[in-house]
Amino acid sequence: MKQYRILPMAIVGIIVLAIDQLTKFLVATQMSLGESIPVIGEYLKITSHRNSGAAWGMFEGRMLFFYIITVAVLVFLIYFYKTEAKNNLLMQVGITLLMAGALGNFIDRLLFQEVVDFVDVLIINYDFPIFNVADSALTVGVIILLIEVFITGRGKNKK
Numbered sequence: 536m537k538q539y540r541i542l543p544m545a546i547v548g549i550i551v552l553a554i555d556q557l558t559k560f561l562v563a564t565q566m567s568l569g570e571s572i573p574v575i576g577e578y579l580k581i582t583s584h585r586n587s588g589a590a591w592g593m594f595e596g597r598m599l600f601f602y603i604i605t606v607a608v609l610v611f612l613i614y615f616y617k618t619e620a621k622n623n624l625l626m627q628v629g630i631t632l633l634m635a636g637a638l639g640n641f642i643d644r645l646l647f648q649e650v651v652d653f654v655d656v657l658i659i660n661y662d663f664p665i666f667n668v669a670d671s672a673l674t675v676g677v678i679i680l681l682i683e684v685f686i687t688g689r690g691k692n693k694k
């Protein structure tokens with residue numbers, strides 16, 4: 536248990552997943568499609584948006600593709616956790632975030648065949664795609680794993 540921290544990681548994953556699903560639910564029920572609520576002026580808004588594709592609307596509507604990819608990603612992450620994340624907290628956190636993010640968008644795709652997006656940021660005059668908590672978890676998870684492999688851990692098990 537200590538080496539894999541299954542219980543703490545499961546709690547982190549469930550909390551991230553719950554926040555993702557709650558925020559999507561609130562946006563979908565409390566806002567009309569396209570409605571926008573400024574949080575920090577033009578720079579950060581909550582905009583109710585839907586996306587039946589991946590980042591930037593790629594593979595729009597290809598739900599079977601998304602189901603297959605997501606199950607493959609989840610199976611790979613479980614395998615990777617068991618083989619590479621032993622005694623490695625950073626890697627365990629990164630993989631947990633990736634799994635929570637993948638599951639969050641998977642639930643939306645299974646239930647609605649599209650994903651609820653609402654985080655609308657204006658980055659240096661480039662209107663970044665609208666995303667959600669699950670995308671944030673996926674992106675942070677990717678960054679953590681990259682840091683772990685290339686900077687701190689070099690992939691080896693750390694005490």
Ligand SMILES: CCC[C@@H]1OC(=O)[C@@H](C)C[C@H](C)CCCCC(=O)CCC[C@@H](CC)/C=C\C=C(/COC)CC[C@@H](O)[C@@H](O)C[C@H](O)CNC1=O
Nearest residue numbers: 586589590591604637640650652664665666670671673674
């Ligand atoms: C973040 C992964 C996207 C997420 O992948 C998932 O679900 C996984 C589990 C399933 C995918 C089929 C697999 C990855 C496809 C590759 C991809 O997509 C390139 C990733 C670039 C990424 C590097 C990490 C940068 C940034 C993206 C965005 C900002 O993220 C903060 C824009 C998000 C908005 O376009 C929003 O509309 C997307 C919508 O919510 C559906 N989300 C997905 O498909």
